[in-house]
Structures are given as structure tokens and as C-alpha cells.
Amino acid sequence: MHVDYLIVGQGISGTFLSYYLRSAGKSVLVIDKPLSNTASRIASGVINPVTGRRIVTTWMIDELLPFAKKAYQEIGKLLGESIVDECSILEFHPTLQMQEAFNTRLAESADYLSSVNNEQNWEPIFNYHFGIGKVSPALHLDLQTLLNGYRSFLQKENLLFEDVLEEQYLTIKDDSVQYKDIVASKIFFCDGVAGILHPYFDKLPFAFNKGEAIIAEIPDLPNQYIYKQGLSLVPWDKEKQLFWIGSTYTWKYDDVLPTKDFSEKVKFQLDNWLKLPYKIVDHFAAERPANVERRPFVGLHPQFPNIGILNGMGTKGCSLAPFFAKEIVDLLLSGKPINPLADVGRFARVLAR
Numbered sequence: 001m002h003v004d005y006l007i008v009g010q011g012i013s014g015t016f017l018s019y020y021l022r023s024a025g026k027s028v029l030v031i032d033k034p035l036s037n038t039a040s041r042i043a044s045g046v047i048n049p050v051t052g053r054r055i056v057t058t059w060m061i062d063e064l065l066p067f068a069k070k071a072y073q074e075i076g077k078l079l080g081e082s083i084v085d086e087c088s089i090l091e092f093h094p095t096l097q098m099q100e101a102f103n104t105r106l107a108e109s110a111d112y113l114s115s116v117n118n119e120q121n122w123e124p125i126f127n128y129h130f131g132i133g134k135v136s137p138a139l140h141l142d143l144q145t146l147l148n149g150y151r152s153f154l155q156k157e158n159l160l161f162e163d164v165l166e167e168q169y170l171t172i173k174d175d176s177v178q179y180k181d182i183v184a185s186k187i188f189f190c191d192g193v194a195g196i197l198h199p200y201f202d203k204l205p206f207a208f209n210k211g212e213a214i215i216a217e218i219p220d221l222p223n224q225y226i227y228k229q230g231l232s233l234v235p236w237d238k239e240k241q242l243f244w245i246g247s248t249y250t251w252k253y254d255d256v257l258p259t260k261d262f263s264e265k266v267k268f269q270l271d272n273w274l275k276l277p278y279k280i281v282d283h284f285a286a287e288r289p290a291n292v293e294r295r296p297f298v299g300l301h302p303q304f305p306n307i308g309i310l311n312g313m314g315t316k317g318c319s320l321a322p323f324f325a326k327e328i329v330d331l332l333l334s335g336k337p338i339n340p341l342a343d344v345g346r347f348a349r350v351l352a353r
Contacts, residue, residue: 003027006177006184008165009191011040012143012317013310015150016325017190018159019075024329029182030154031161032191037256039192039288040317042213044234044244045141046226047319048089049112053098055105057112059295064319065139071322072141079149086137090116092229092273093130102133112136125221127273128229138226140235141318165191167198177306186300188308188328192289195311200301203350205292206312210253212262213246215282218274231269242281245270258283290314298324299331299338302348309344 007018010032018028035041047068049061058064072084093099106113116122116132154160161182170187171178177187189195196206218233219241227233236244245266263283270278289311291297297312310328313320330336340346 001182003029003184006187008189011038011192012321014190016322017310020326020329024333029159031165033162033164037284037286039286042284042286043143045143046234047139050135055102064323067323068319081145081149083142083146085140087140088134088136089138089226089228091133092128094229096130099130125275172304172306186306186308190310193287200307201309204297204347207290207292208287209290210250210256210287211247212258212285213244214266214280215242216245216278216280217241218243218276218278220276229273256285256287258285288314296320296324296342297344298342299344302345302351
């Protein structure tokens, strides 16, 4: 079997890389074993344009946000599904200092930030003492529909090999790669935390962390907003009034299982913030493919140009993956260079060891 490109992984990165390559008329085969607890599958699906205690805009957001909106709309048309909604995030300031930081940033620039009118309307729903700010526009993505729908599309087109890549069957040649009986011009690794297992990229500065989230039924909570106060409450299934609640960043852990500590912490915070009744219906955890530099790994291996990578997104995969998948395709088809801050070639010395 001959294809132009082999893609390992069908999270957000592998989905968009295969999508853009096919849109450019290239043939692909995706290798991916279905797992329920990957970072892509349990992520909240939120693209927030601001971050941190200083309320600063996230890296490249002015470029990433409109690109992401268009990208998810386009792939949604392919699947016949609505994948992306533009929405607002209501920031319930947890402290006076955070309220002052928000107002200071709002006075400096109105980009993405605004005040909330009729703030008192939220008093029957939440306990809060330091006001509310609004972040808008943000994007909310239905990742379950995206990943499941695109997987079904790949299956119907016979473009999916449901298995774990076995390195011993992968051969890198001068002008091609071969995996078992499949020959391709290049192979791209888009497989999240498994990326560190590949000998060609195991020296990259991956820095995985564990995240947990809870799904709760909150029948009376309006589901057109995302709510934040330490925790994030994100609509998960609007018909069932389910909300995604999280998340954490744990850097030292023995396993990737849900913990009692997290569920107890969430319940304590909810009981002190939310005035509405709720019911916890699920709890899950996953490992994120973050890295020390907080910039993704994108492009072709400096020593082995038949091998590529799209990985290391951390918590920003929803915004970074579509954008840099398109950058890879532009590199392959027209030679347009990858953004040097993301190009994996910046680790040429490390990868040459």
C-alpha cells in the first residue's frame, strides 16, 4: 500500500493534519488505537484569549482565534456537524487583587475584556464578593463530536488503521518510510504523550502533566456561558445540562487515574461558589503532552526529513493544533517555513545527540 503521508495519532493534531493534507489532494493513512482518556478527548474545548493572574493575552491569540474559528467551521461542514460556538467567559474574581488586576487591564485595553451589566442578576446562582468580568470572544468546541465524527469519516474512507504503532516495523529510508506493508513519503507523529517513546524525538524537552475533570449535572445553570472562579464550569452536553468542571495541573504523580483529593476539592469549591443543586456523574483524568518551553514541536526532524512531528501543545491544543497543522502543510507543499518559535528544528543540536 502506498500513501503520501502516514499520521500517527488522531487527537486534535492528527485530525487537522490529515484534514489539511487531504484538502490539498494528498493521500493519508492515520494510525491510531482508540483510547477514552486522552488529553484531546477529555479537554474542555475552550479557547480563552487571556490567561494568568495578570490577565494577559495568550501567545499569538490575535492570529490563532480567527484561524481556529474558521478551521473548526470548515471541518464541521465536512462532518455535517456544528463544532464551534463563539461565547463569553464570566470571570468571578476570587480576590480583591484579581478584581483590581482585571480592571487595570480593562482600562489599558478593551481587547477581549469588558464589564458585566446587571451583575446582581447572578446573585441567586453564585456566591461572589469581588465582582464579575467578561472575556469575549472565546471559542467553545465540541471535541467529542469532532473526534468521533472525523474518526467515522476516516473509517468510511478506509483511511484509519486502528492499532498502536510498533517501532520495530518502521523503516526510515532515504526518500520514504515503510511501516509493515505501507510505504509513504513521510511519517508524522501526532500522538501526544506517546511522542516521547519514539527514538527520533525522545530527546525533546517534554514535560507532561496530569489533569483531572468532573462532569456534573446542573439543571438550572444557564448553558450559554463559561464560568470561572478558580474552577471552570464549561457546558459539556447542553441537552442534558451537563458541565465539565476542572481542571488541575499535577506535575508529580504515580498514575493517570482520577483521585479522591480532586473530587473532594471540586465539591468543596462548588459548595462555596454555586448556589444551585448539582449531581456529579463522571470523573476522569489524562496526561497532557506539554513541554518545558511552552511552545509546540512542529515540523520535520533536522536529521531525518522524512519524519515529522506535531506535538507538545500542553493546554493550548485547541488553538495551536489547527494553525500549526496548516503550517506543516504549507511547508510540505510550498516550502513556507514554520514559525521559528515552534519549529522543531530549534532543537537540532539536541536531536543530533
